[in-house]
Amino acid sequence: MLARQRQAAILEMIRQRGGVRVSQLVGRFGVSDMTIRRDLEVLAERGLVDKVHGGATLVGPGPGDEPGFAAKSLRQRAEKRAIAERAAALVEPGMAVALSAGTTTAALATLLADVRGLTVVTNSIPVSEALHQHPGADQTVVLTGGIRTPSDALTGPVAEAAISALNVDVLFLGVHGMSPRTGFTTPNLLEAGTDRCLVGAARRLVVLADHTKWETIGMATIAPLSEADVLVTDAGLPEEARDQLAGQVGELIVVGTD
Incomplete structure (x- = not known):
């Protein structure tokens, strides 16, 4: 899988779940921890995700947006x-x-x-x-x-x-x-x-x-x-x-x- 294809798949997972852990993505795509972290960095630079300790979540919510429990559990x-x-x-x-x-x-x-x-x-x-x-x-x-x-x-x-x-x-x-x-x-x-x-x-x-x-x-x-x-x-x-x-x-x- 090309990097761009993998990044698109990662973004879709985050949109569906609200957030993901690096370890989950390593297991899902069979690549190294460093590769996943680079993918998340690219997505964060494009303003598509927020990097958090150990993973990533959707970008900042508005007053009516409600992240799921799994996404919030990654933060702080x-x-x-x-x-x-x-x-x-x-x-x-x-x-x-x-x-x-x-x-x-x-x-x-x-x-x-x-x-x-x-x-x-x-x-x-x-x-x-x-x-x-x-x-x-x-x-x-x-x-x-x-x-x-x-x-x-x-x-x-x-x-x-x-x-x-x-x-x-x-x-x-x-x-x-x-x-x-x-x-x-x-x-x-x-x-x-x-x-x-x-x-x-x-x-x-x-x-x-x-x-x-x-x-x-x-x-x-x-x-x-x-x-x-x-x-x-x-x-x-x-x-x-x-x-x-x-x-x-x-x-x-x-x-x-x-």
Whole structure:
């Protein structure tokens, strides 16, 4: 296969899936890691894809564009892991917690599997799967039903009805974007409604958002910045953004990625 043909095939895979890993492309096309990285560089220079650590995704989304879970999971992996580790320290045995959909909340779920007596409410299929990988754990997992979105969230009237009957100690909320003007946002209208129900069910709101979410704006607002009791982000967040957020959220926690 010629390089141009391979690059066209790679682009089509990324369009279909939202993102791919270098290792997937090496296996698919039977070429070296370096060859695939050169192909991705060519596509990135043409403005067709965004290169990320370990792969590539579609170019930057607009307010109504929603990347799939697989594509988002390739982005800022170290930052998301550090944020999840800090968030896990806020969870104590016996608590009732809710985890919204998102790749950072999914990373948090993998760290909560051994917390005893925990009840977890979630509308996220990946979060539920991460917790169910430990069948011997002393936990209760409540997965809402609903309409599935590209981010593997369960949303809509069924999910909202289930959540409205529940009360939890803390909600860990993943977001698409955050801005002083628009608050915490998502590109999916159904998901915004379900997330607002989760916020209403929680005594405390902890938002998990890496630095790339700053001034990213989705179509629908979930909550104003001032509604967050805690915001956990990473050290990539600019100082100016930290100053603005510190004046609006209850507590701003900034983690490193070393």
